[in-house]
Amino acid sequence: MDNPSDGSRRRFLLRAKDLLHMRHGALTQELSRTQAGFGIGQVPERLKPDATTTMVCGFCSTGCGLDVHMKDGKAVNLSPSRGYPVNLGMACPKGWESLTPLAAPDRATTPLLRDARGQLAPVDWPKALETFVARFKAIQEKHGPESVAFLSTGQIPTEEMALLGALAKFGMGMLHGDGNTRQCMASAVVAYKESFGFDAPPYTYKDFEESDVLVFVGANPCIAHPIMWERVCKNRHNPKIIVIDPRRTETAMAATLHVPLRPKSDLVLLYGITNLLLQRGFVDRAFVQAHTSGFAELAAHVADYTPERVAEASGISADVLEQLVQAIGTGKRVSFWWTMGVNQSHEGVRAAQAIINIALLTGNIGRPGTGANSITGQCNAMGSRLFSNTTNLLGGRDFKNAEHRAAVANVLGIDVASIPSKGSLAYDQIIEGVLSGKIKGLWVIATNTAHSWINQADLHDTLKRLDFLVVQDMYSTTETAVRADLVLPAAGWGEKDGTFINSERRIGLIKKVAKAPGQALADFYVFKAIAEAWGCGSMFERFSSPAATFEILKALSAGQPCDFSGIESYEQLDTLRGVQWPLPKGEVPRASDERRLFADGKFFHDDAKARFIFSDPTAMPEPTSARFPLLLLTGRGSSAQWHTETRTKKSDVLRKLHPSTPYVEVSPVDAKALGLGPSEWVRVHSARGAIEVKAFITHVVQPGQVFIPMHHAFTNRLTFAAFDPYSRQPSYKACAVRIERIEAGAAPLA
Ligand SMILES: Nc1nc2c(c(=O)[nH]1)N[C@H]1C(S)=C(S)[C@@H](COP(=O)(O)OP(=O)(O)OC[C@H]3O[C@@H](n4cnc5c(=O)[nH]c(N)nc54)[C@H](O)[C@@H]3O)O[C@H]1N2
Ligand SMILES: Nc1nc2c(c(=O)[nH]1)N[C@H]1C(S)=C(S)[C@@H](COP(=O)(O)OP(=O)(O)OC[C@H]3O[C@@H](n4cnc5c(=O)[nH]c(N)nc54)[C@H](O)[C@@H]3O)O[C@H]1N2
Ligand code: SF4
Numbered sequence: 001m002d003n004p005s006d007g008s009r010r011r012f013l014l015r016a017k018d019l020l021h022m023r024h025g026a027l028t029q030e031l032s033r034t035q036a037g038f039g040i041g042q043v044p045e046r047l048k049p050d051a052t053t054t055m056v057c058g059f060c061s062t063g064c065g066l067d068v069h070m071k072d073g074k075a076v077n078l079s080p081s082r083g084y085p086v087n088l089g090m091a092c093p094k095g096w097e098s099l100t101p102l103a104a105p106d107r108a109t110t111p112l113l114r115d116a117r118g119q120l121a122p123v124d125w126p127k128a129l130e131t132f133v134a135r136f137k138a139i140q141e142k143h144g145p146e147s148v149a150f151l152s153t154g155q156i157p158t159e160e161m162a163l164l165g166a167l168a169k170f171g172m173g174m175l176h177g178d179g180n181t182r183q184c185m186a187s188a189v190v191a192y193k194e195s196f197g198f199d200a201p202p203y204t205y206k207d208f209e210e211s212d213v214l215v216f217v218g219a220n221p222c223i224a225h226p227i228m229w230e231r232v233c234k235n236r237h238n239p240k241i242i243v244i245d246p247r248r249t250e251t252a253m254a255a256t257l258h259v260p261l262r263p264k265s266d267l268v269l270l271y272g273i274t275n276l277l278l279q280r281g282f283v284d285r286a287f288v289q290a291h292t293s294g295f296a297e298l299a300a301h302v303a304d305y306t307p308e309r310v311a312e313a314s315g316i317s318a319d320v321l322e323q324l325v326q327a328i329g330t331g332k333r334v335s336f337w338w339t340m341g342v343n344q345s346h347e348g349v350r351a352a353q354a355i356i357n358i359a360l361l362t363g364n365i366g367r368p369g370t371g372a373n374s375i376t377g378q379c380n381a382m383g384s385r386l387f388s389n390t391t392n393l394l395g396g397r398d399f400k401n402a403e404h405r406a407a408v409a410n411v412l413g414i415d416v417a418s419i420p421s422k423g424s425l426a427y428d429q430i431i432e433g434v435l436s437g438k439i440k441g442l443w444v445i446a447t448n449t450a451h452s453w454i455n456q457a458d459l460h461d462t463l464k465r466l467d468f469l470v471v472q473d474m475y476s477t478t479e480t481a482v483r484a485d486l487v488l489p490a491a492g493w494g495e496k497d498g499t500f501i502n503s504e505r506r507i508g509l510i511k512k513v514a515k516a517p518g519q520a521l522a523d524f525y526v527f528k529a530i531a532e533a534w535g536c537g538s539m540f541e542r543f544s545s546p547a548a549t550f551e552i553l554k555a556l557s558a559g560q561p562c563d564f565s566g567i568e569s570y571e572q573l574d575t576l577r578g579v580q581w582p583l584p585k586g587e588v589p590r591a592s593d594e595r596r597l598f599a600d601g602k603f604f605h606d607d608a609k610a611r612f613i614f615s616d617p618t619a620m621p622e623p624t625s626a627r628f629p630l631l632l633l634t635g636r637g638s639s640a641q642w643h644t645e646t647r648t649k650k651s652d653v654l655r656k657l658h659p660s661t662p663y664v665e666v667s668p669v670d671a672k673a674l675g676l677g678p679s680e681w682v683r684v685h686s687a688r689g690a691i692e693v694k695a696f697i698t699h700v701v702q703p704g705q706v707f708i709p710m711h712h713a714f715t716n717r718l719t720f721a722a723f724d725p726y727s728r729q730p731s732y733k734a735c736a737v738r739i740e741r742i743e744a745g746a747a748p749l750a
């Protein structure tokens, strides 16, 4: 960790200090504005101190509407909005409890800087900003602009994401930034872009109610998207519900047909389905002819995927395969939904495209109750897909395209030369860069890398190699924050304004209904203060507030498939209860609108056609072996737990809704072979590490497979770092492990 010492670095420091002193007034003003409660004349006009106000939930991508009840200018309680078109008066436990984590005692309340003794100690904002600027600039000067990177999130408002992406790349000259949406959505993004010409999930939630056949692939909405599942339950067409998942999940139990395929055999199964659909004549020839390209090549490709081959790869019998084909082929309105069981795979992009192919060739797209529908995960994953300025240039554009760069420069009023002409390294490549010493400085915003990234043992060593790690989070205790050199305290959902985009492309509003603790600032104002301290504040004057930034987002979206320039204002979004893109200028939105894409059969490629894309399956990167004979799956454990649990574990109510001890699901067959009794403590080993958990013996998992929730910090000590080659999304759901009973008197794990 070197200190700036040479002359030019000192000059930078001085400059940062001058700027800070000059702008200190503005920062202090912002701090007091942000910190002030609503009782002292700070109530935004649309919020009355003792009224109920509306906003969307800040956990999952469903984007439920919540009515927040205020007393003396503070949120005291909330209930699900009855009139909101997403959740129709329902919320899951996380939504109900979403105010609780704001009051947790481990909130980061001041910036923290690692001192000479190696302890994180409180400092004021000017000192924090000065250090941020001096250290990152010193690294950039010594090692070049590629030596500093950022990792961001799908959990802050789009306004904040866009400001962060613009500041980091155009203002601070960082070339590389990625986010936790890589862990989550990258495969769907690449699949859509290649197949449809733009990253565009086509559906509206009404489709859950209008299908006569719903096919869920690698998705467990009962746990992960409970309110979407409630919408399925409102379907009056007596639908067939097919769940393709190796585990007999809550969703699989509620299905009419559970297809327990072998993990990572989706591609073979889906090609086998495609082959039989063609053989049985279940093809919408007119649609394929008019609106797609590559059909003949696809037909030739899938011809080899016989029922025998499918059975061998996936364990799914010819009989069940035929049931699947008949359901899809004879259904009038068939919708396909996929989530992490597909995206988190070494061949996630092609598996997603195999689903898209089936929807296209059966003409199940653009009509009510149909679609090839990727369900997103985080409250604003969709915002980050369009506006994080990482892989894509702002607004779903391409860094390599000069016209796109000019359009963005024009909207932002900045010099086009400040926009890089290439995209970022992906998350794993950034981590690899840290390991190889190319990346020396890292700024982590609203993601908990040291828990959620794959293969933690290596990652923890890798993070130690950084010269400077900054973590900007609501809490000072996260696995990543405790490793930081500098912690920047952030306001969370409920303590700031902005918009999220949900899974059905609905832009929803969040509002400041509580005051952030201590010195914590909305990320938006942290970015503004950093811009000033860095000396590039004038580039971002147009980003004067979240509402002003929303105008920039509208302008950035104009002319793109995601055009929402027709939305007037935050107030209109509030009144209409969210608006789904697209809504170009001139179109008048109505509250009852349900916007579905591709009703006209026109896709976003130049020829307006969708493409059939496929390739041969590849081997699972870490198959089981004699030493590690079980396959470990990971994922969501309960509807009350959110990821790394920095928020949900702060609620007594939510903690009561899931087992308090960490567990591994083991099939009765394997438990018997291992001589395990119920709830016995076991050690789970992979080639990378070992953890201790209780055995939960259950038929949910098949013999040969085990499941551990991702919410435990140690789960990713076991996982194997393999990635999809096109999306670079980690394959979190397949690695080889062994289970051992813990003998009496055995030494505990280090
Ligand atoms: N309660 C709660 N809800 C959440 C979240 C949370 O942390 N907690 N997180 C949100 C986020 S960011 C996301 S991305 C979503 C995730 O939502 P989901 O993807 O629905 O959740 P997961 O449990 O990760 O994975 C879904 C299923 O994939 C299955 N699976 C594993 N391997 C395979 C395979 O090879 N093929 C197939 N077909 N299936 C497989 C698993 O058995 C699992 O049941 O949830 C969102 N909602
Ligand atoms: N083994 C395994 N690992 C997985 C997965 C899996 O299925 N299996 N799933 C992956 C997926 S899909 C995902 S999305 C990732 C999620 O992984 P993470 O993004 O690491 O998980 P979170 O716990 O949501 O972390 C969000 C962080 O942001 C902070 N935060 C919340 N709101 C704000 C805010 O407004 N501002 C700031 N500055 N901070 C805030 C929270 O306190 C928390 O520390 O995990 C991935 N990891
Ligand atoms: S389903 Fe998702 S958006 Fe709705 S209340 Fe639960 S966490 Fe919030």
Ligand SMILES: [Mo]
Residues within 6 Å of the ligand: 183, 184, 185, 377, 378
């Ligand atoms: Mo996710």
